[in-house]
Amino acid sequence: MDVVFDNLDVFFAGLRTTVSLTLLSYTAALVIGIVVAACRVSPVPPLRFAGAFYVETVRNTPLTVLFVLFFFGLTKVDIKYSAFITAVIVLGGYTGAFVGETVRSGINTVSRGQAEAARSLGLTFPQVLGIVVLPQALRTVVAPLGSLFVALIKNSSIAALIAVPELVYRTDSLSNDTARPIPIFLGAAIAYLLLTIPSGFAIRAIERRTAIKR
Amino acid sequence: MTAPVLADALGPRARRKVLVASVVAGVVVAGLVVVALQRLADKGQLEWERWEPLTDWDVLKFLLGGLGETLKAAGAGMALAMVLGTALALLRLSRAAVVRAAAIVWMEFFRGVPLLLLIFFSFFALPKYGVEITPFRALVLALALYNGAMLGEIFRAGILSLDRGQSEAAYAVGLTYWQAMFLVIIPQAARRMIPAIVSQLITLLKDTSLGFVITYEELLRRSRSTGEFFKNPLQATAFVALIYIVVNFALSRVARWLEVRQRRRLGAGAITVAGVEDLAAVSVVAGAAIDDESAS
Numbered sequence: 001m002d003v004v005f006d007n008l009d010v011f012f013a014g015l016r017t018t019v020s021l022t023l024l025s026y027t028a029a030l031v032i033g034i035v036v037a038a039c040r041v042s043p044v045p046p047l048r049f050a051g052a053f054y055v056e057t058v059r060n061t062p063l064t065v066l067f068v069l070f071f072f073g074l075t076k077v078d079i080k081y082s083a084f085i086t087a088v089i090v091l092g093g094y095t096g097a098f099v100g101e102t103v104r105s106g107i108n109t110v111s112r113g114q115a116e117a118a119r120s121l122g123l124t125f126p127q128v129l130g131i132v133v134l135p136q137a138l139r140t141v142v143a144p145l146g147s148l149f150v151a152l153i154k155n156s157s158i159a160a161l162i163a164v165p166e167l168v169y170r171t172d173s174l175s176n177d178t179a180r181p182i183p184i185f186l187g188a189a190i191a192y193l194l195l196t197i198p199s200g201f202a203i204r205a206i207e208r209r210t211a212i213k214r
Numbered sequence: 215m216t217a218p219v220l221a222d223a224l225g226p227r228a229r230r231k232v233l234v235a236s237v238v239a240g241v242v243v244a245g246l247v248v249v250a251l252q253r254l255a256d257k258g259q260l261e262w263e264r265w266e267p268l269t270d271w272d273v274l275k276f277l278l279g280g281l282g283e284t285l286k287a288a289g290a291g292m293a294l295a296m297v298l299g300t301a302l303a304l305l306r307l308s309r310a311a312v313v314r315a316a317a318i319v320w321m322e323f324f325r326g327v328p329l330l331l332l333i334f335f336s337f338f339a340l341p342k343y344g345v346e347i348t349p350f351r352a353l354v355l356a357l358a359l360y361n362g363a364m365l366g367e368i369f370r371a372g373i374l375s376l377d378r379g380q381s382e383a384a385y386a387v388g389l390t391y392w393q394a395m396f397l398v399i400i401p402q403a404a405r406r407m408i409p410a411i412v413s414q415l416i417t418l419l420k421d422t423s424l425g426f427v428i429t430y431e432e433l434l435r436r437s438r439s440t441g442e443f444f445k446n447p448l449q450a451t452a453f454v455a456l457i458y459i460v461v462n463f464a465l466s467r468v469a470r471w472l473e474v475r476q477r478r479r480l481g482a483g484a485i486t487v488a489g490v491e492d493l494a495a496v497s498v499v500a501g502a503a504i505d506d507e508s509a510s
Contacts, residue, residue: 043224043228043232044232044235044236044239045236046236046239046240046243047235047239050239050243056459056463057459059462060416060420060458060459060462060463060466061420061455061458061459061462062420062421062422062423062434062458063420063423064420064423064424064426064434065423065434065451065454065455065458066455068434068437068438068451069448069451069452069455072438072441072447072448072451073441073447073448073451073452074448076257076259076447076448077253077254077256077257077259077448078257150326153328154326154327154328154329155328156328157328157329157330157331158328158330158424160330161427168328168330168331168334171331171334172334172338175334175338175339176338179342181335181338181339181342181343182339182343185331185334185335185339188331189323189327189331192326192327192328192331193322193323193326193327196325196326196327197322197326
């Protein structure tokens with residue numbers, strides 16, 4: 001395991017990139033997902049259609065294909081960003097579709113009476129959704145949103161394909177440089193577990209605190 | 215499904231408002247599409263000569279061959295993952311604490327690690343230790359290890375979702391542990407897990423596209439070669455994305471159909487075990503259904 005300890009700085013650099021990539025794209029995914037879910041439950045047909053189209057296309061396309069499409073395809077129409085920004089956009093957009101689906105199902109679990117009561121007070125649709133329904137909906141979907149976060153930590157590794165220097169990318173080059181793959185890969189696996197397992201515990205704690213007691 | 219949950223029958227004023235909003239939203243959406251098409255046209259990406267190779271039968275055959283390789287890897291990976299998942303779930307429920315602990319460590323390890331890391335490991339690292347491995351086998355190995363752990367968790371949840379009375383009754387009529395497991399518990403649990411298994415299959419199918427990094431000749435890799443050869447990477451990738459969408463959309467419809475059929479057969483309160491990623495959304499609904507039952 002000496003190779004691992006000798007190269008701890010490389011692992012930490014990779015871990016930092018992975019963490020910032022995950023946090024930035026998760027934030028983007030939450031925003032996209034909530035907007036998409038709001039579109040899908042709105043009484044406006046074009047918005048419902050656009051939301052459904054987005055979710056069904058993005059969710060059924062492999063993340064790798066989205067990376068390739070964005071990084072090698074859209075550069076042909078002069079849509080060019082740095083590899084890191086591209087990764088944030090792709091990961092955020094992909095996870096956003098799943099967040100949208102999750103939030104929508106959360107909205108469906110909020111009992112009708114809530115929306116009816118809000119409407120009878122004279123609230124408009126955006127108010128009904130934003131003030132009354134969404135806060136309750138989000139509290140019921142903490143657990144699935146959390147598992148999307150853990151999935152995103154792992155999915156962020158696909159950014160290695162477009163040379164974002166995150167953990168898998170650095171692991172691969174380190175294993176080539178040192179010619180000691182097993183300890184290096186094991187080190188990387190442990191680094192990922194240090195992210196994913198505590199995240200799981202944190203999510204469960206948040207879930208307990210936000211659960212609606214009925 | 216089509217009726218919005220948050221608004222009931224609209225009055226005349228609300229209908230007018232919705233109409234205005236629809237027109238505005240429609241114009242905005244159409245505007246975005248026009249801007250995108252304009253951009254594509256400006257850069258010459260809509261010219262027929264860039265799309266034309268994709269209508270050539272030889273090119274199509276090449277790409278469909280890639281789809282065949284994708285399905286082959288997905289099928290092999292899924293078959294192995296099912297076997298591994300069943301074994302892991304049984305070990306995890308074993309009465310020996312050591313066995314249980316070992317299964318937990320194994321599952322937590324392979325569930326918490328990115329699939330790409332496993333793929334890189336099996337393709338680039340194993341050969342350094344004298345294990346000769348083809349891209350196909352490396353991909354299938356990684357897929358099986360990763361999804362085996364995922365399915366193990368699903369299977370465990372499925373087995374635990376069954377009422378205790380089932381196993382108690384089985385023991386009462388004199389069945390042994392394994393007889394009860396295979397004759398009574400697993401057949402019932404399996405039915406509940408089918409939607410979750412199909413959704414895991416969709417995830418696995420999408421993940422086979424990672425095989426392109428290790429030179430496995432699957433759909434995405436072939437689309438890259440096509441794109442490089444005809445100088446139309448955008449068109450080739452978009453086309454292949456469409457193929458993935460069609461296949462996965464069909465599979466997800468099957469998953470939903472199975473789930474609905476399940477609910478109809480076993481009554482509204484039928485419990486289904488949700489998948490890890492794709493069915494995350496459904497799990498909320500299923501969870502709510504369970505809560506409702508226990509409350510009433």
